[in-house]
Amino acid sequence: MRATITRRSLTLRTPLATSYGQPLRSRELFELVIEGADGVPGRGEAAPLEAYDGVSSQRTLAALESYKEVLEGSDELEGGALLDACREANDLPQALAAVDLALWDRAGRRAGKPVAELLSDDVLAHVPVNATIGAEDRAGAAASAAAARSVGFRCVKLKVGVGDDAGRVAAVRAALGPEVALRLDANGAWTVDEAVRAIESLAASGLELVEEPVHGLAACREVRERVAVRIAIDETAAEPGALASGAADAVCLKLGRCGGISGLLAAATLVRTSGSEPYVASTFDGPLGIAAAVHAAAALRITTACGLATLEHFEDAGTHPLSVRDGQIAVPAGPGLM
Ligand SMILES: [Mg+2]
Numbered sequence: 001m002r003a004t005i006t007r008r009s010l011t012l013r014t015p016l017a018t019s020y021g022q023p024l025r026s027r028e029l030f031e032l033v034i035e036g037a038d039g040v041p042g043r044g045e046a047a048p049l050e051a052y053d054g055v056s057s058q059r060t061l062a063a064l065e066s067y068k069e070v071l072e073g074s075d076e077l078e079g080g081a082l083l084d085a086c087r088e089a090n091d092l093p094q095a096l097a098a099v100d101l102a103l104w105d106r107a108g109r110r111a112g113k114p115v116a117e118l119l120s121d122d123v124l125a126h127v128p129v130n131a132t133i134g135a136e137d138r139a140g141a142a143a144s145a146a147a148a149r150s151v152g153f154r155c156v157k158l159k160v161g162v163g164d165d166a167g168r169v170a171a172v173r174a175a176l177g178p179e180v181a182l183r184l185d186a187n188g189a190w191t192v193d194e195a196v197r198a199i200e201s202l203a204a205s206g207l208e209l210v211e212e213p214v215h216g217l218a219a220c221r222e223v224r225e226r227v228a229v230r231i232a233i234d235e236t237a238a239e240p241g242a243l244a245s246g247a248a249d250a251v252c253l254k255l256g257r258c259g260g261i262s263g264l265l266a267a268a269t270l271v272r273t274s275g276s277e278p279y280v281a282s283t284f285d286g287p288l289g290i291a292a293a294v295h296a297a298a299a300l301r302i303t304t305a306c307g308l309a310t311l312e313h314f315e316d317a318g319t320h321p322l323s324v325r326d327g328q329i330a331v332p333a334g335p336g337l338m
Pocket of ligand 1: 212234235252
């Protein structure tokens with residue numbers, strides 16, 4: 001099998017402010033292309049985001065270089081065995097995702113089917129997605145919310161824990177009207193007591209859920225017990241035992257952290273077994289990562305809005321079949337990922 005790695009950088013239209021550090025201006029991705037003796041290619045992508053999960057581009061590239069050696073030296077291995085061999089060489093989920101995606105893409109092309117149809121025989125045709133509003137001022141947040149509503153989003157996520165939350169949440173709700181779901185994401189900015197106070201006062205605006213109000217399983221569990229609004233974990237889902245803990249009402253899963261589609265499906269099963277609800281979000285992935293997440297969410301029949309409407313934030317994502325229409329992304333119908 002031949003393997004090539006290409007480094008790629010995508011520019012954000014507007015730098016995205018986050019409560020965990022510097023504004024995000026661009027995004028580095030690694031594309032992995034594999035090709036078997038039959039000439040059928042498969043493309044995958046690694047999208048580490050150091051500000052989010054601490055995994056650097058250098059570490060990811062080093063892992064991918066070691067996978068390239070494994071892939072090029074393992075003509076007799078296929079699918080899961082190849083992924084296992086790569087994991088043995090360097091166990092880095094954010095990089096393994098590129099191998100997993102490329103293998104699924106190649107499998108879809110060989111079968112002449114979209115990846116979702118390899119994962120399940122009862123898949124959604126469209127995956128609901130949310131718009132995301134960054135840490136802006138009251139007027140800016142309201143304008144973004146009105147724009148999201150006007151193009152048909154049925155769920156909007158607002159970053160909170162960044163200043164005038166009360167004013168911004170009220171302004172966003174006013175701009176959305178009563179029908180559009182409003183989800184908050186604090187990225188762990190609050191303590192337990194701050195979270196309880198904030199959520200109790202913001203709840204009057206009608207909240208679908210609050211993602212990562214605090215960091216840590218024990219803290220999330222405590223917040224959940226003290227407020228009536230549904231609580232989701234995102235960063236905390238990386239803690240050992242978090243997926244099956246039942247500590248939150250919902251769990252945000254990401255391809256990179258799960259090591260690709262296969263790992264994401266396994267994680268979603270654990271989450272559902274514990275009585276929580278999984279949904280999927282990107283870490284500003286490129287088109288291949290978004291396509292993979294859409295196929296996985298469609299196969300899992302996830303109806304909670306997923307955080308996959310992120311390609312529109314790039315100036316230069318290229319052509320892809322993943323546009324958002326009426327708050328949904330249609331599952332790509334071609335063979336492979338897209
Ligand atoms: Mg989040």
